[in-house]
Amino acid sequence: MDSLKNQLLYPSTMGIFLLTNILFTLCPISSFGQLSEHFSDGNLSKNPTWQGDVEKFIVTNNYLISNSETTNDIFYISTPSYALEKTQWNIKLSIDFKTSSANYIDIFLASDSSNPAKETQTYFIRLGGTKDEISLYKKSGNETKLLIDGTDGKTENITLDLIITFNQNIWELKVNYDDGSNPVVEGTFRDNQPIESNYFSILIKQSTPSFFYKHRFHEIYVGPILRDIKPPKIDSTQVINSNTLKLFFNEYIDTTQTLFELNHPKQRPNTIILKDSTATLTYPYEFSNGRHILQIIHLRDLAGNRIDTFAYITIDKAQKPNRGDVIINEIHIDPSPPIHLPEAEYIE
Numbered sequence: 001m002d003s004l005k006n007q008l009l010y011p012s013t014m015g016i017f018l019l020t021n022i023l024f025t026l027c028p029i030s031s032f033g034q035l036s037e038h039f040s041d042g043n044l045s046k047n048p049t050w051q052g053d054v055e056k057f058i059v060t061n062n063y064l065i066s067n068s069e070t071t072n073d074i075f076y077i078s079t080p081s082y083a084l085e086k087t088q089w090n091i092k093l094s095i096d097f098k099t100s101s102a103n104y105i106d107i108f109l110a111s112d113s114s115n116p117a118k119e120t121q122t123y124f125i126r127l128g129g130t131k132d133e134i135s136l137y138k139k140s141g142n143e144t145k146l147l148i149d150g151t152d153g154k155t156e157n158i159t160l161d162l163i164i165t166f167n168q169n170i171w172e173l174k175v176n177y178d179d180g181s182n183p184v185v186e187g188t189f190r191d192n193q194p195i196e197s198n199y200f201s202i203l204i205k206q207s208t209p210s211f212f213y214k215h216r217f218h219e220i221y222v223g224p225i226l227r228d229i230k231p232p233k234i235d236s237t238q239v240i241n242s243n244t245l246k247l248f249f250n251e252y253i254d255t256t257q258t259l260f261e262l263n264h265p266k267q268r269p270n271t272i273i274l275k276d277s278t279a280t281l282t283y284p285y286e287f288s289n290g291r292h293i294l295q296i297i298h299l300r301d302l303a304g305n306r307i308d309t310f311a312y313i314t315i316d317k318a319q320k321p322n323r324g325d326v327i328i329n330e331i332h333i334d335p336s337p338p339i340h341l342p343e344a345e346y347i348e
Contacts, residue, residue, distance in 0.1 A: 078201035099128025110197030228303035
C-alpha cells in the first residue's frame with residue numbers, strides 16, 4: 001500500500017521522462033504548422049529560421065529584399081511548414097520590374113524538400129513567366145500541372161496581396177492587384193490527391209543587373225484559414241458637391257442590398273458608385289445647409305458581415321448672392337497716363 005502511495009505522490013523518473021518526451025515530440029508539429037513572418041526582427045536566423053541562400057537576401061526596414069548581384073542567378077530560402085489542409089497563405093510583396101520567362105518569382109506553398117531543385121512533390125505559385133501572370137501549379141514527380149491560370153499582363157511594377165486557401169481539397173487563388181479594384185478570385189481547383197507538406201520556400205530567378213534588389217516581401221502568413229467576423233465601419237465622409245457624398249470605409253464593401261437614406265422624408269440616392277472601400281452617392285436634390293443624418297441599412301463587407309449605422313453630414317455651402325449683394329463703387333478702365341496706379345484694368 002505504501003509502495004502504491006509513493007508511486008502516486010512521487011512519479012518515477014521514467015514516467016517524467018516519457019511525459020516530457022511526448023510533449024517535446026508534439027511541440028514542433030504545432031510550431032511548424034503555422035508561419036507568421038513580418039521581418040520585424042531584422043534577421044532570417046530565428047522566429048522562423050530560414051535556410052538556403054540566406055546570404056542572397058537581406059532584411060531591412062521590415063522588408064525581405066533580394067540581395068544577389070549575380071546575373072542569370074537562381075536563389076532561394078525555405079523554412080519548415082507542415083500546413084496544408086484548412087490552411088491559408090497570405091503573402092504581400094512588391095515587384096519593381098517587368099517579369100518575363102527569365103525573371104520571375106516562385107512561391108512554394110507546400111513541398112517535400114527544402115531545396116526547390118530537389119522537390120518531387122509541391123504546390124507553387126509563379127509570379128511572372130511569359131504571360132506576366134500569377135498562377136498555381138502542382139508538381140508530382142516529373143509532371144508539372146497548371147491548376148489555376150491567372151490573368152495575363154498583371155505582374156509589372158506592382159504591389160500584390162496574395163490570398164490562397166486549401167480547404168476540403170479545393171484550392172482558391174485570390175489576388176489584390178492594388179489597382180483600384182476589389183480583390184480578384186483568379187480561380188479554384190479541386191485536387192482529390194493532395195500531397196504532404198514539409199517546407200515553405202521562395203525562389204527568385206533574375207537575368208541582368210536591372211533586376212538586382214527589385215524583389216521585396218512585406219509579410220507572410222501560413223496558418224488556419226482566417227475568418228473575418230468584424231463588420232465594416234465608416235472612416236470619414238466628404239461632400240463632393242451640392243448633391244453628392246463620398247463615404248470612406250475601413251475595408252472593401254458590398255452595397256448590393258444597402259439603403260442610404262438621408263434625412264426626413266427619407267431620400268435615397270439616384271446612383272451609387274462603388275470603388276474599393278469607397279461609395280459615392282448622388283441624390284436627386286441639392287442639399288440644404290445644416291446637419292444631416294445619413295442612415296445606412298444592410299451594409300456588408302466581402303465576408304458577409306453586416307452593419308446598420310448612422311453618419312452625420314454637415315453641409316455649409318456658399319449661398320447664391322441676391323441682387324444688390326455685390327456693390328461696385330469704382331471702375332478704372334486702362335487709365336492713361338497712369339497716375340499713381342498700375343497700368344491695368346481693375347474693379348474695386
